[in-house]
Amino acid sequence: xxxxxxxxxxxxxxxxxxxxxxxxxxxxxxxxxxxxxxxxxxxxxxxxxxxxxxxxxxxxxxxxxxxxxxxxxxxxxxxxxxxxxxxxxxxxxxxxxxxxxxxxxxxxxxxxxxxxxxxxxxxxxxxxxxxxxxxxxxxxxxxxxxxxxxxxxxxxxxxxxxxxxxxxxxxxxxxxxxxxxxxxxxxxxxxxxxxxxxxxxxxxxxxxxxxxxxxxxxxxxxxxxxxxxxxxxxxxxxxxxxxxxxxxxx
Amino acid sequence: xxxxxxxxxxxxxxxxxxxxxxxxxxxxxxxxxxxxxxxxxxxxxxxxxxxxxxxxxxxxxxxxxxxxxxxxxxxxxxxxxxxxxxxxxxxxxxxxxxxxxxxxxxxxxxxxxxxxxxxxxxxxxxxxxxxxxxxxxxxxxxxxxxxxxxxxxxxxxxxxxxxxxxxxxxxxxxxxxxxxxxxxxxxxxxxxxxxxxxxxxxxxxxxxxxxxxxxxxxxxxxxxxxxxxxxxxxxxxxxxxxxxxxxxxx
Numbered sequence: 001x002x003x004x005x006x007x008x009x010x011x012x013x014x015x016x017x018x019x020x021x022x023x024x025x026x027x028x029x030x031x032x033x034x035x036x037x038x039x040x041x042x043x044x045x046x047x048x049x050x051x052x053x054x055x056x057x058x059x060x061x062x063x064x065x066x067x068x069x070x071x072x073x074x075x076x077x078x079x080x081x082x083x084x085x086x087x088x089x090x091x092x093x094x095x096x097x098x099x100x101x102x103x104x105x106x107x108x109x110x111x112x113x114x115x116x117x118x119x120x121x122x123x124x125x126x127x128x129x130x131x132x133x134x135x136x137x138x139x140x141x142x143x144x145x146x147x148x149x150x151x152x153x154x155x156x157x158x159x160x161x162x163x164x165x166x167x168x169x170x171x172x173x174x175x176x177x178x179x180x181x182x183x184x185x186x187x188x189x190x191x192x193x194x195x196x197x198x199x200x201x202x203x204x205x206x207x208x209x210x211x212x213x214x215x216x217x218x219x220x221x222x223x224x225x226x227x228x229x230x231x232x233x234x235x236x237x238x239x240x241x242x243x244x245x246x247x248x249x250x
Numbered sequence: 251x252x253x254x255x256x257x258x259x260x261x262x263x264x265x266x267x268x269x270x271x272x273x274x275x276x277x278x279x280x281x282x283x284x285x286x287x288x289x290x291x292x293x294x295x296x297x298x299x300x301x302x303x304x305x306x307x308x309x310x311x312x313x314x315x316x317x318x319x320x321x322x323x324x325x326x327x328x329x330x331x332x333x334x335x336x337x338x339x340x341x342x343x344x345x346x347x348x349x350x351x352x353x354x355x356x357x358x359x360x361x362x363x364x365x366x367x368x369x370x371x372x373x374x375x376x377x378x379x380x381x382x383x384x385x386x387x388x389x390x391x392x393x394x395x396x397x398x399x400x401x402x403x404x405x406x407x408x409x410x411x412x413x414x415x416x417x418x419x420x421x422x423x424x425x426x427x428x429x430x431x432x433x434x435x436x437x438x439x440x441x442x443x444x445x446x447x448x449x450x451x452x453x454x455x456x457x458x459x460x461x462x463x464x465x466x467x468x469x470x471x472x473x474x475x476x477x478x479x480x481x482x483x484x485x486x487x488x489x490x491x492x493x494x495x496x497x498x499x500x
Contacts, residue, residue, distance in 0.1 A: 025355050118338040121300055125410075126352055127327035 013209050019131035020139070020205070033137035041103050041138060041204070042145025046152070048102060049095055053086075053153040056094070057160030060085050065170040075171045079179020082161040084188070091153035092192040093240045096199035099146065100232045104207035107138055108228035111211030112221035120212070135208040139201060146200035147193045154189065191247045198243060199236050206232040251276050252297060252408060252440050257306030257316075259289075259296055266292045268464040269306070276440045279431050279454045283446060284461035285486060293461060294412055294444045298330065299323050310408065328356060331401030331439075333411040333430075337393035339385040339400070345372070345392075346381045349399045356404065371399045375429055391422040395429070402433050409434065411443040415450055427453045448487060451475065460486070 024030035064078045064085075111134055114120050123130040158180060165176045210228035214221050252274040259267040266289045274280035284290045295301045297308055299315065308316040310326055318326065332338075339348045346368055353364045372381065375395040380388050388396070394414060401409060411430060415423035431454045434441040445451065451458060455472035460483050462468075468483045475487055 029354050113341075117336055117341075118334045119340055122332065122334060122338040122340075124300065125298060125327055125330055125332045126355070127324040127330075128355055129324075 012213070013206075016131055016135075016209055016212060017205060019129060020135045020208075022129060022132050024132060024136065025128060029133075030137060033133075034141055037137045037141035038145050041106075041142050042149065045099060045102060045149060048098065049149045049153050050156050052098060053091065053095070053156040054160035054163075056090055057082065057086060057157030057162075058164040060090070060157070061161035061164050061176070062168065065168060069170065075175035076179035076182060078171050079161070079176035080182050081179070082176075083158060083180050083184075086157040086161070087154055087188050087192050089240075091150045091157060092195040092199065093236065095150060095153050096146070096196060096203065096236050097233055099149070099199075100203045100207075100236060101229050103142070104203050104229045104232045105225045107204060107207040108211035108214070108225040109221055111135070111208055112214030112224050113218075115212065115214045116217060116221060131212060135205070135212070138208060139204045142200035142204045143197050146203075147196045150193050150196040151189070154192065194247070195240065195243050198239055202235050202239060203232045206235055251309075251311055252442065253309040254293070254297060255307045255309070257293075257296060257303045257308065259292055259301060259303050266464050267296065267303075270461070270464070270466045271306075272459045272466055272469065274440055274442050274459075275457060277434065277438045278456040279434050279441045279443060280457045280459070281451055281455045282442065282444045282459045282461060283451060283486070284467075286446065288461045289464040290444050290446075290461045291412060294410060294442065297442065298332070298410060299327070328404070329407040331404070331406035331409045333394070333397050333401050333409070333414050335413040335416050337385065337390075337397040339393060339396055341385055344382050344384055345377075345388065345396050348385070348396055349403050352400065352404045367403060368399075371403045372396075374402075374433070375399045376425070390417050391419075391426070394418065394422075394426050398426070398429055398433070402437065405437060407439055409439050409441040411441065411445075413445055413447075414443060415445065415447045420449065423447065423449060424453060430454065451487075462486075 061078060061082045064081045068077055068081065111120075114134070120130045120134070123133060162173065162176060162180070165171055165173045207228040210224040210231065211221075214224040254270055254272045256269050256271055257267055258265070258269055270289075270293060272282075282290045282293060292301060296303050299308075303316060306316070307314055313326065315323065315326060340351065343351065346365070349368045349371055350364050353359060353367060357364070359367070369381075372378070372395075375398050377392060377395045377399065380392060385393055385396070409430070414426050414430060418426065427450050430441060430443065433439070443450065443454075452472050452475075455475075458468075458470055458472060458475060459466060460468040460480075462482045468478065468480045470478065475483065478484065
């Protein structure tokens with residue numbers, strides 16, 4: 001029963017994506033919406049991502065300093081481990097989970113409200129492919145903007161970690177900087193950013209799916225919004241594992 | 251002309267439309283009346299193709315609409331205007347942008363040409379202010395007028411109205427009814443209005459189709475209603491105390 005339900009949901013999601021990925025009726029209208037969505041979904045998330053990243057960078061550096069305190073471990077490892085944690089997981093996966101909460105619930109409730117107030121029916125009656133018109137700009141905007149947020153988070157997180165070094169005496173700024181610069185592999189940045197492109201697609205499409213098929217009243221819209229966040233979070237974590245295996249070929 | 255031929259529709263085990271046949275004439279205001287839950291909204295949505303009918307056929311002039319594919323239906327829908335019960339205006343767009351939306355999507359007019367058409371249409375529905383306000387900032391009557399303007403801005407051949415007077419005071423209701431009638435006559439379009447407002451019926455009901463328990467129960471003009479001996483129709487029409495008193499005085 002449970003499996004059947006999951007399979008039918010996946011089937012319905014695929015059919016919706018089939019409708020989403022078709023040619024927009026008017027290029028100019030699409031471009032305008034794309035810019036709007038970049039502002040709504042991306043630009044408006046810069047603040048929260050920056051704040052969380054700076055504090056997480058500082059906390060990660062502190063935790064590393066506390067837990068790597070041993071005469072056998074060089075101090076520069078603190079900076080190195082902080083950088084690796086931020087690049088490998090925090091700035092892509094954890095930021096994606098934060099965005100799933102912020103952006104995912106926003107998308108599901110916006111589209112869900114449009115559904116129950118018949119705005120989607122209005123589009124359909126006009127002869128507009130509502131799924132394409134409403135969802136495609138969100139997906140493309142997120143796939144373009146979220147990787148930029150990931151790169152910003154990497155930089156801001158490292159700055160947060162570096163800043164905390166000046167307030168504690170467990171390591172020196174020079175040690176931390178040495179760690180930050182040691183054995184730097186640009187491929188890892190590429191890995192983090194690429195993961196975010198996939199996560200951006202998952203967050204926007206899964207949330208839009210729940211909003212698009214919302215029915216009933218405002219309570220149901222709230223429920224689909226919650227479900228959108230829960231489902232996109234789970235799918236992001238599953239794909240995090242799959243992509244990690246693929247990228248590192250283990 | 252729009253024609254329904256023996257259409258049936260059920261949801262789960264519940265038959266909502268049972269072998270309904272009706273013809274809605276061009277250049278006339280065709281009303282569908284009936285109690286709440288009688289199936290009139292399902293009939294309207296079935297005529298529009300928003301509900302897939304189980305049996306029967308629907309014709310738009312000579313074209314069998316119910317047998318068309320998605321893309322062919324889209325072409326017909328470009329000739330359809332719809333006034334929704336709640337207006338279904340797009341929350342994120344201003345009054346002008348809501349009315350301009352179909353022009354943006356389906357025409358290649360310049361911005362100034364589009365604005366001219368929008369302003370003319372808004373004047374036609376007697377709206378000469380609030381152009382830059384959002385739907386949440388205007389009154390219910392204005393929402394209906396904007397919705398009519400959006401429905402007719404592309405000069406449709408078919409106009410559908412779902413409970414156009416719901417939530418409006420009697421004076422505004424008369425204004426909206428007369429607007430719909432005026433537009434129908436001026437453009438020579440097929441207008442179908444779904445209502446349970448007897449004032450509308452007596453004001454603009456050129457042809458009236460009474461739906462009772464999912465069946466086409468009675469058909470005639472507003473003048474025929476008063477002389478009909480159909481019990482269910484009379485129970486519906488003369489349900490209010492005022493109507494009963496008026497009938498006694500006839």
